[in-house]
Structures are given as structure tokens and as C-alpha cells.
Amino acid sequence: MPKLTINGSEIQVPEGRSVLEACREHDIPVPTLCYHPALEPYGACRLCMVEASSPPRPPRLVASCVHPCEEGAVIETDSEAVRKSRRTTIELLLAGAHNDPMLLALAEEYGVKEIRFTLPEEDLCVLCGLCVRACREIVGVGAISLINRGMARKVSTPFQIASSTCIACGTCVLICPTDAIKLKDITHFHSVHGSDSEFERVYCQICDDVDLSPVVIQDVDVLIGTTIEKEVDRD
Amino acid sequence: MQIPVSEIHEIIDREADDEGSIISALEKVQQHYRYLPKEALILASQRLGVPLSQAYAVATFYNAFSLKPKGKYCLQICMGTACHVRGSPQLLDQMETKFNIKAGETTPDHLFTLETVNCLGACALGPIVVVNDEYSGQMTVQKSDALMKRLIRKEGLD
């Protein structure tokens, strides 16, 4: 049970906690974008930076979502160095996602006065990778990934066309912090990634209102021996 | 181009040794066809048990991979520091103008692909131009012009 000091108060946390988790447990606010408690931490958005000093080493900025609670560590979550780092990160995030309300609220909170650099095209996706990780870690499908690199990076299905593995479960839509992924609802079909991927809408006969993908239908069929009625047939 | 599935399988099988083999396998496919056919990505992902989304991410992340067929002649201009200070950007300008394509592109007749590379590690020879693995060192505008003319003549386009 390591003991550490956060913002002047000494706290004790169970083994294996990250600094962010410790903060959350003690109601210390730390902004995050790429963090989700159900997923492995990723350390990409750099909004959750805090100042950590483990004497005799001088204080340095660490991403609290991935930084372990170390015995004797002294953490500052709202020092000027922290605020400065967050200000810069927020300003850089707004370079593409100019109008995202959540980012604009953060900008207000941290006193970002002007956006000195903007990207030519607005893009709500801030590449936090939550959708990709949720699809892989929670849904277990891995239909999407982060493709290309650097500024060309984006979330995409293989070959940027309709995915044969996407089950259109919508987890990516729900988890996206900036609403960059839209669920399209077209009669009889819904589509998640790009306009090309369309999935025949099918309903489970038992509960009658759960969408199932063709892949799942086969599995359910085998498992419970029912036949799934396609929505098309009900019309 | 028709890609024989069995041939791709063979290439991938030779590399399938541990979980990380996807990159080696794709490297061999790239070497063989000089690009990554879509079929190869799908086959490699199935054979090696890697999600297709990961195979595609890998194929688009690393510079060595190309999803589009490359030209018959691949001209690489080294953009390492030594080559840069000795004038490689000028050579690039010249080639882009000559072939009317940008770096990373292939001429519509599929003859020439123009690429930049980050340091080939032969800095004393800068600027360096590599044509299909053959190095030409201490290039000048004149030498590179002659090089391009030679290739064009070889293809009977002159």
C-alpha cells in the first residue's frame, strides 16, 4: 500500500493504482480524453499530465493515467507547470477540432486565449484511440485501427471500405468523446464506419429489439437453436 | 495483375515463425511484388492470426510498405542531412518536374516511381540517388539528368 502526497494531502492507495485512479478515488479532478476505466490506459492525449517529484529527482510532468503510485511520491495536479502543459495541449487539440464543446469548455477553464495554429480542415476526431481500443478490448472484434502515421493518422477499417468484421454494435459511437463517429440509420441497414459499410439490420426473435449482425446470427442460431427473423421479413 | 494465392501463401509460410512475423511476411511480399496486394494482407492476417485491421495499420504505418504497385524503376532520393546540405532537394525538384509527379507517386505508365528516403548511410557520397537498389553517388543536376535520360531511352520513350 504505497503512501503518496497529492496536492499536499497524504493518501494511501492499494498496490497497482495509477496516479489518475488515485486522484479519481479521492475526488481530485484531472481532465482526460483518451482514458476510460474499462480500457487499458494509453497515455496519448497528455491532458492528464501532473507534476511528480520523487526526491531527490527534480519534479517532472507525467501522464497520470499511466504513471504508477510510487511510495513517497509528491504529486501536484494543478500547479502552474501542469496548467501550462494542459493549456498547450488543449490549444493543439483545438487546431483540428475547432468547435468541440467539451474542448472549448476545457479551453475556458484553463484560460486558452487564442488558437495560434489551426489545421486547414476541421476534424472532430482527436485520435484518442478509445474507439479502436474498445472495439478490440471490449467488443473483441478489432474491426478498426489507427492507420497511417503522424498527421495522416486516422481511425479506419481495413482498406477504408466496409468492414466484414464490424458488427455495428455502436460501442465506438458511444465511447467517442467528441462525437466524431456517427451511427447512420438507413432503412433496414445501419452503418458505422464510413458511408460504405452497411449492415443488414436483423432483430433477435426472443427480445425483439436487439440488433444483431449476420455473424452473431449464425452463432446464436447454433447456440439456442432458434431462427432469427430478419427485419426485412417483418415488413 | 492477377495475384496467385498459392504463391503468397508460400512467401508467408516461410516467414511464419512467431507472433511478430506479420511484418517480416509483409516485407517479403513487398519485396516480391514491389507492393502489398490486398490479397496478401488478407491472407497474411488469416495465416498469422492477426486481425486484418492490425495488418492494415502495419501496412500503412511503415514506409517500406506500399499498397499501390510501384513503377518499373523506383528512384529514391536520399534526404539525409548530408545529402540535403549537398543539394538533394534540388535533385528532387528536378525529377518531380521531369516526370511530372510528386515524391511518393508513380507515373501513369507505371514506369517510374519517385521516392525520398531518410538517410541511406552513405553520407560521403551525397547526394545519392538509388535506382532499383543501384546507388549513384555525388549526384549533380547534370548527372541526374543523364541518368533519367538513360532510363527513358531504355524504355524507348525518347
Added chain:
Amino acid sequence: MASIHTAQELDTWRESLAAKVNPDLPLITVCGGTGCRVYGSEQVWTAFQDELTNQKADARLNYDVKVTGCHGFCEKGPLVVIRPQGIMYTNVKVSDVAEIVGETIAKNKVIERLLYVDPQTNEEIKCEQDVPFYKHQHRLILGLNGLLDPTRIEEYISQGGFDSLKKVLTSLSPDDVIEEMKKSGLRGRGGAGFPTGFKWELCRQQPGDVKYVICNADEGDPGAYMDRSIMEGNPHLVLEGMIIGAYAMGAKQGYVYIRNEYPLAVKHLRLAISQAEDVGLLGENILDSGFDFTVKIKLGSGAFVCGEETALIASIEGQIGEPRPRPPYPAEFGLWGKPTNINNVKSWASVPIIIDKGSDWYASIGTETSKGTVIFSVVGNINNTGLVEVPIGISLRELIFDIGGGIPNGKSFKAAQIGGPSGGCIPAEHLDIPIDYESLQSLGAIMGSGGLVVADEDTCMVDFAAYFMRFTQEESCGKCVPCRVGTKAMLETLERICAGDGRPGDVDYLIELGEEIKRSSLCGLGQTAPNPVLSTIRYFRDEYEAHIVDKTCPAKVCKGLITYSVIEENCTGCMVCLRNCPEGAIQGKKKEVHVIDAAICTRCGMCMSVCKFDAILVE
């Protein structure tokens, strides 16, 4: 090939190999480094062989000729050294071969026109070791590069190769080895300078039977090529270091992660591994010690970020080269989640030398805090481009002027960029600084992987900084925000300044943003990416201001701030520039003065580089 099962057998084999060498037989070594190969050294080697077989029977001369690894003096290739005298010939052509055999080998006569001429004294220098380029060096790691045929393990063995491994496996415990490494003071030669012995100890202390050692040969710094030369010229040295390290840390499997842009290095390394396996120096129960170890090669696929430890591991695992946060460090949680130790090629290559000569000896080279030698690839505006191995602590002035031969074309030294895209520049006022980890850091540069780019007075430091920024920006993996977007913001600002659209406040913005990118980025790439910009601002802020305020580029490089015109009195109307101008911006008739249309001119500089009469003016 022999099969070596015990230390005794290794000794016996070495003795039998040594017995076969005739010390009186002249030995011609032809440099087979990539540089010399491009100049035609392979053809020169073939010519020497042909000469040997074509000689008339009555006047037969016997000699041995072999292709060795890189000699380092790439500027003057192909290099040929005739031993035992050590006579060095430069720029040797196939047509020179018969004469070399007929004169130097047969009559011991030196061919003067092939000797190296010192540009400073105009003196011809006969022997390799007297050439200033070599004289001031201390070649430990590169020591055998010019002597060995790297494709034959026998040559390495006969020069004492694998003797350190024998010493380790027969008389030292893993802890003894780590103690030796700690005492030697060797610091990671990949750039960060973390003490190697402590890194090994950390890995050794981890629980578990499965551990890995990795050789980081993903040399990505644009302008550094020493790792390539070591692997091309002496791959067994690297392997021996890895085997010793694996023994010390308890690893059974090693990987070499090497750039696929280095085909010759890959070839030699593959050969070295298979030869070591064949003789039994890799595999099971090495030298009857009960220790097993194998090495696999993994090819990098063109991503600079994979030089970062965690990205490199991800890449070996078949993922995209995306770094992950540390801790946990690879020593605790590395490849496939197992304890893993990653060292650079130069660090591994130093290991057998330290074991052989002893840690005290090694620690006597260098400075108080930085021990041993360091290899620089000295490139850019310098007379002697090449690989230079020097004791840590040598002054920058010695490196650039005594070894590097100074700046060509009578130009003056402006700055040296040390540490490539992660490093910083050192201006003329600090030429006497000793090159060690701490001194460089205090000036805003880093030791890095050993790239040293010399800039002369004609280099625009803003353009120079933009070059490195463009490099890191293109190589950013895109995972974390400060590096992905921040480097783009810095690059666009720099490009705006170079284009003449700089605004007041730009320099402060670059400093502010650069500092935050350094502090907030996830991995070493982002944490060091702003360095070239910050250090050029530190020493050459006036140049930035000139671009922004006066809208001039003092070095006359930045296209948006210069114009080309024809100097009427020099122009002969030869039409060469006109024909070469890619934009058709030059007008004029034969034997009449040409005119450049500034509206069409893209300032590519083509006219200037083709004009034989100095008739193009840039201002």
C-alpha cells in the same frame, strides 16, 4: 568449418588459423563499405584477383587480397591499404591495379599520385596511420574494421575474436560480468547515455526464466551511419557482445532489429549468425558452459520512431511502431511482456573490448563521467566526411579541424549539429568544448547516436532547423498530441518564417511550444524534437529576427527571401542555364546576356549550379 564445443577447442582452432597466416605475404585490403562499393571497390578487388591469376609464371608474385569493412575515410574511396607497410592509396581505380601490383607489391615502390594529400599542408602521406584523419582517432570498436573480411568468422577468431566470450564463460559469473560493465563506466551509446551495467543489472534482477536481449540497429538519425559500418565490417563483434550480455542477464534469445535500408549490413549479419551457429558459438551449451543462446534478425520497415525502445518492441511483436509509456521499463516488461534489455550496436560492440582489456583500462579513456570512445559520423560542409572514433572528451575543434580537415572551399565554420534531429547545434564560440554527455547537454545539444553535421557560413540556421523539424514531424507516430500536432505547428511556423511571412512573436511562440512539447510528449522522439529549433534560436536568434523583421535571409538560402539575377558582365550567353531551368524562367539568345523572370523563377538554384561563369547572382 570447425566445430567448437569447448574453450580448449576454440584456442586450438585459433592457433591453427594463426599458423596458416604467412606474415611475410603482402596483404592488400580493399575497403568494402557501402561508400567505397559505390565508387567501385568491388571491381578493384576483382582486378587484384585477376592480376594474381594472370601473372606470367616466371615472375609470379604472391599476395593476399581481401575486401574488408568500412575504413571510415569515405570521402576518398575506394581505399586500398597495402600491409604490412600500411601504405594507403585513395580513389583507386581498376586501371591502377596493375601498377600497384607491379610497383608497390613487386618493388616496394610507392605510387605517389595515389597517396593522400593533406589539403592543409599539401604534403603527400604514405601510411594510413599518419593521415591526420586517422592519427587523432582512437579506434577501438572500429579497430578491426579495416583488417577483417567480415564474411569469414575465421578472420575474427584469428584476431582474438570470441576470446572475451571464452573468458566470460570459463571464469566469470553473470554478476562478475555486470560488475565489470558497471566499473567500465560504459554508457548507452544510443543517445540517452544510461549506464549499461546498471541497465543489465536491472534486467538480471527481474524474476522469470524467459528474458530477451535486443540489439537496436535501427539507425535512423539522418546523417549517422556508424552502426551500419560496424555491422557491415565486424558483425561478429556485435554478436559476441550480445552473447556475453545474454549470459550476464540470463537471456536465451536475442534479436537484432535492423533497418531494411541497410542490405549489406543485413547480409553480413545473417552470415555471421549462421557461421556462429555452425561452429557452435551460438546455440546450445556454448563452449560447454551449459549456456544456450540464439539470435534472430528482425528487419525494421522504415520508421525512425522504432529506434525508441518500446516502439521497437512493438514492432518486433508485429504491431505498428507506437511507443508506450514507461514505466514499466523494458527491463521489467519488455518483448512479449518479458524482461528485456535493449542496447545500441555500439554498446554491444564495446562489451568484448571491455571484457578483453578490463574495465579499469576502459575507464581510463574518456572523462570523469563519460568513459570510453565515441564514434561520430562527420558529414556536411567538411573536408573529410567519414567515421571517426575518438575518446570522449576530445574538443569539437580537434574533431572538426584536426580530424575532419576543416571546412571546404575556404568557407568558415558556423555550427555543428550534434545528435541529429534530437540534438542541438554548437556555434563557433563553443568550439573548444569537450565532447561529453554533460558538456553537450549544458549547451543544448546531446551526444545522441553520433551524427555530427557541420554547417558553414552559407547555411541558413532557420532553414537548417526546419529541415530537422520536417524530419521529426514526418516521423512522428502520431500517438500523442504534443508531438503529432505540436511539431506540425512548429514546422508550419518555421516554414512561414522561411517563406518571408514570419510575424513578430513567432520566435517566442516557437520557444513556448517547443518547451511544452519537450515536457509533455510521450516518448523520446517528441521530447527531443524541438531541440534543433530551440538551440538555433539560442545561438542564432538574430537570423530568425532577420527573416521576420527585415525579411532577409542572411545566408541567402530561403527561397521566399531571395532573388536570382544574371550578372551581365559575366554572362557569355551560353544558354546552359536557360536549357536547365525547369520552369522556363530564363530568356535570352545565344551569345547574348540572359534574363531571369522573377515572376516565374522558383529559386531552385539550378541556374547557379550549372553556370560555369559565375554569372548568377543571388541576393
